[in-house]
Amino acid sequence: MSAPLVETRIGAVIGETLGGVRAFKGIPFARALRFRRATPFPAWDAPRRCTAFGPVAPQPGLVSDDAEADCLTLNIWTPAAIEQPLPVLFFIHGGAFIAGAGSDYDGTHLAAHGPAVIVTINYRLGPLGFLQLDRLGGPLSEASNLAVTDTLAALDWVRDNIGTFGGNADAITLIGQSAGAALVVTLMTLPQARGKFRGAIAFSVPGRGIMPKPQADEIADRFLTSLKLAPRDAARILDVPVRTLLETAERVGRDVADHTAHGTLFGPVPDGAIIPCDPRQAVAEGAVREQSLWLGSCRDEMTMFLKSTPPAAMIRVTEARIRSQFGDPGWERLLTCYRDTARADEDAYEALLSDAMWHRPLDELAQLQDQARGRVWLSRFDHAPRLEPFRSQGPTHGADNACLWAHPPTFLDRPILGRAGGPMTLADIEVAARLQACVLRFARNGQPDDATHWPSFTASGRQFAVFDSPFRISSVKDTPRDEAWRLLKGARRLIGVTPRADRR
Template identity: 30%
Template sequence: MRRAGVVILAGLLGAGCAAELPAAPNEVTTADGVVRGSVSGDAVVYQGIPFAQPPVGALRWTAPKPPQPWQGVRDATQPGPRCAQGVGQPGAPGETPASDSEDCLYLNVTTPSTAGTKRPVLVWVHGGGLRSGAGSDYDMRRFAAEQDVVVVTTNYRLGAFGFLDVPGLDGGGQFGLLDQQAALRWVRDNAAAFGGDPGNVTVAGESGGGDSVCAQLASPEAAGLFHRAVIQSGTCGDTSVVEAILPGAGPVLAAWKPAAVAEPLGVALAGSLGCTDPATAVDCLRGVPAPQLREGADKSGAYYSPTIGRGVLPESPGQAIAGGAIARVPVLTGIVEAEGALFLSSGGFAEKPLTEETFTGMVTAAAGPRAAEAIAAYTPKGGATFNNAWSRVVTDRAWSCANLRVFQGLSAENPTYAYEFADASAPNALAVIPEDLRGKATHGAELPYLFTLVRGQPALTAEQEELGRSMRATWAGFMRDGTPGPWPSFQDKAAITRLTTGGTTQVDADDFAAAHHCDIWAR
């Protein structure tokens, strides 16, 4: 029943006889058993392939275990369950559903429908703030077929299921990252069976997925599992998105937490769920039903994110980059022009706009001794709202300036290529952007230019489609040889490549810093 052996001969073309390439198989033998995918146009898609045992029962909050082999042919035409999570992007076109499943460590593979070998492999780590999303939210058929590459999208444990930490819990606060590494090991062992090159793997992600790539770059345990990295709107630095939005929130909402901060959060959650004895808290928590655990974590108000200082992450990615303790691989990394606008489109900001007094107080808390300068720089003019002004603060503090420092740090040791996606009319499937926050590209707006969003793929204009084709070719070129075509490296020319429907331009790093008031936000 394998399509691998079927060769379709073309008709005579003039004086010669041309033959099409043989069709790729829709049955593939992996290290654990045979999977049967589905042929869809120019691509073959294999979904719901287990890369680890279900982390349920006694395996909750343990490192992922290798999957159990199976007999016969496993149906791989439907995605596996989403990892336990609440509703993602509520009310947005790309709203994602809630789930209480812990049996969720599955990945999906998309290949061109023509047979091939040694194709570059992209491993895509989904975003969602480490608390929502799934690999199946992305349809990779267009990207794989158009660019002749293999694409893997993966799930990983989220929220308290992936990042809970309590005293004495081995691997505490790092299970989601361990899942990602297990998926990368699966790719190393199985990519060739799908026509991919296990020696040419690019790990990539956006938002929380970008943060995850930062972590894998800094993780000694990920060494050798990938050969290039793409970070889209990540926060490798030590200012988290939540901290930037809510100044003064403190280390509880930090992106990267030492155990001294992470463990008390876990203890508090355990206590709220009736697990009050520290000596038995882990066993007690493993007995809490998934829906109850998820709801308790959601109500806690804590941000469950990676613990640093041990195991997978000896230090934060920002510290590792500054000290040169990262994987020596080429890096393509960038942001969008108005990252912060998406985060002020909900969460109470849209319903209760900022007043001048509140805005001034928030800027003061964020800028500290540079407060007067920051207030002068960001106070809105020409009819702009204080929400718009605060979105600029969030963008500059958490992304533009923080990432400029990352560009500089990465380029000291790694070939680094920096970009800013700046299509001012780019639609966004992740939120309904209020009128006063429109006019620039917002967080996640580049995604539908690269891939097809299963939920909420927006319509693009002809010019935007052309930009998308150019970006896909650039990303695939980077996957092939570690360079994004004609873009200059940050080492050779300290500049950021701006991506618009009018083409690419270069912005000098000093000019970029001035435009985003990076002197105010210097650490």
């Protein structure tokens, strides 16, 4: 079989066909000068061979000065035989905003079983993608939310070109996990993305998924100080080696992680320009009322962070925020409730933190979408894949992602993450098949399952689907834990308590 050739608006690309699926890897969608917004990639004349993944964005352990400008590539998988334009899944990878790559995901299985067109992208990471320096002006005036503008550039490229790959440009679904999910929630609310996608799936959004601007400015100041650069000399950061920038990020991160929004150094920032406001405010105002939304999390999200050595800053940040919000007595009341209602195999402390950082913020975002008269589905992944770290830690952060990208009967290797794959059990295959089918169905028609099996979320019922064996529908409403949170919030409003973090 001859190699597939597809014409794009900037030149032809040559891919490869394997097992009835065409793959095009490492297609450049833009170029990135340091601390400048991405610009269109120059057109080429001769067909460009795209059978190998492009450069990985610079990140800890993977440092290349050449990759800084050329890391903005994307990968496309599509069935070899297409009878009509197919829905498109546009995936944004996670990695705490400092790591990861689109090349860690193989869309062959999803493309074949959709059928669908699968796209994974790279975007700039760490300081190169998230350091907020625009207020310093001059050559740094564009250094704001650069990673977000990268995703916008990739989305525009896909809109302009995906038709020639067999995709339907009017049926694009955004999908992301962890940091990628935070970028999806941000991207879906932006005026610049309006009308460019049909639905969005966000798995494991960390907290509110946004970095407050004062924190981002403080981190930028600390970053420059660590580099021994005064504000008037800030432009010299353009000449600092990539490795030094990454080392500085690690050093500053150790100093300030306990004081950041989610225990992480970077993230999207409401800057009033690229991101006009907090995405949750935009959802409440109806920004995605016309699009379908699916929000998901894993049951034991925090276990992975608790078991890291030392425990991740996210643990300390989350507990401190609860204590600040409700005081030490409120914290103890919540923890007592979780201990009294814990499953035999459940860590009450972990469950409380998982609810506070992951589950409840998603429930609240779903309520905002429902109250804005938009459609939304909520899910929780309760299955523990027989794959490390989930075999020993349970359905913790990333368990759903491992199943989403599996090629049954095998979990795939994750080279960038440094995680090996392996054989799947029958339960793994069952749950993964259901999750994949729901994602593909959502891409096709805007809902993950038949309404009789999985009803959409409502603020009055607060239903969510549980991906486990068996699949089931549950509700947050009127549980003892939900009631404990409700009473504490009500008491705080009643007596006018000011959170400690806001006191002057």
